[in-house]
Amino acid sequence: MIKLVVKDLHKKFGGLHVLKGVNFEINGPELIGLIGPNGAGKTTLTNILDGAIKPNSGTVYLNDTRIDQLEPYQVALAGLGRTFQVTRSFRRMTVLENLYVPALAMGRPDSKPAIHDKAMSVLEFLTMDHLRNEFAQALSGGQQKLLELGRLLMLDPDIVILDEPFAGVHPRLMDIIHEYIRRVNDEGKAIIIISHQMDSIFSLSQRLLVLNYGDLIADGEPEVVKHDPAVIEAYLGSDEDEEEPEPATETQS
Ligand SMILES: Nc1ncnc2c1ncn2[C@@H]1O[C@H](COP(=O)(O)OP(=O)(O)O)[C@@H](O)[C@H]1O
Numbered sequence: 001m002i003k004l005v006v007k008d009l010h011k012k013f014g015g016l017h018v019l020k021g022v023n024f025e026i027n028g029p030e031l032i033g034l035i036g037p038n039g040a041g042k043t044t045l046t047n048i049l050d051g052a053i054k055p056n057s058g059t060v061y062l063n064d065t066r067i068d069q070l071e072p073y074q075v076a077l078a079g080l081g082r083t084f085q086v087t088r089s090f091r092r093m094t095v096l097e098n099l100y101v102p103a104l105a106m107g108r109p110d111s112k113p114a115i116h117d118k119a120m121s122v123l124e125f126l127t128m129d130h131l132r133n134e135f136a137q138a139l140s141g142g143q144q145k146l147l148e149l150g151r152l153l154m155l156d157p158d159i160v161i162l163d164e165p166f167a168g169v170h171p172r173l174m175d176i177i178h179e180y181i182r183r184v185n186d187e188g189k190a191i192i193i194i195s196h197q198m199d200s201i202f203s204l205s206q207r208l209l210v211l212n213y214g215d216l217i218a219d220g221e222p223e224v225v226k227h228d229p230a231v232i233e234a235y236l237g238s239d240e241d242e243e244e245p246e247p248a249t250e251t252q253s
């Protein structure tokens, strides 16, 4: 059974206290929305969960393995995968080669033909099979997002964190991403979706976490959280026409 236990996470960047004691657990294949204003600490939390940065204090256990001091590749092997707000494909490799990389790099025992077959089925699911021999740099922004989702599937993680999967995506691709999320969840994986797209968040999530400048101010059923005065005050009620965050300035390792 999938279990993630996040305990009292703190993160500071210099004088900026970005996570102020974040606690939550995931038990089983939950589909969770993580929302909050720009700068709330959502990406920082993701970066800690996947091992890209280390917390100042606090712990993260995934299926009883402590992961908060591990490197990203070790966290991926332990079963947690994530996508990036700013996509990170290998631009001069083909779409198909991009999908081979995680499986080969992780030293999984699958044979090369098996990896190829899996990559082909992933591409078919993402309706990208016709793009398999294109260089990743030729893809549109939305197609790059799909490619990242495909790379996650190649790793078979227990928990996936999708950081702004809908930002900048053409409406036609939105349905594919929604279907992807539902299917991956049906396959028994836990998913955290970080997004400002409230329609998607409310149609997909069974549980909602609200992060407000380092504090987790709500954790519960979306219908309940939606009416929580603290959440309305901090986020939902404030700006009706919230813009998509501008991803270009983000730095991640
Ligand atoms: N590497 C970093 N160095 C310094 N400040 C950072 C760094 N990463 C994020 N921050 C700051 O931490 C805060 C939270 O950022 P972030 O986690 O990206 O928020 P969100 O994803 O919720 O929009 C912001 O004020 C951001 O500027």
Ligand SMILES: [Mg+2]
Residues within 6 Å of the ligand: 042, 043, 044, 085
């Ligand atoms: Mg972010």
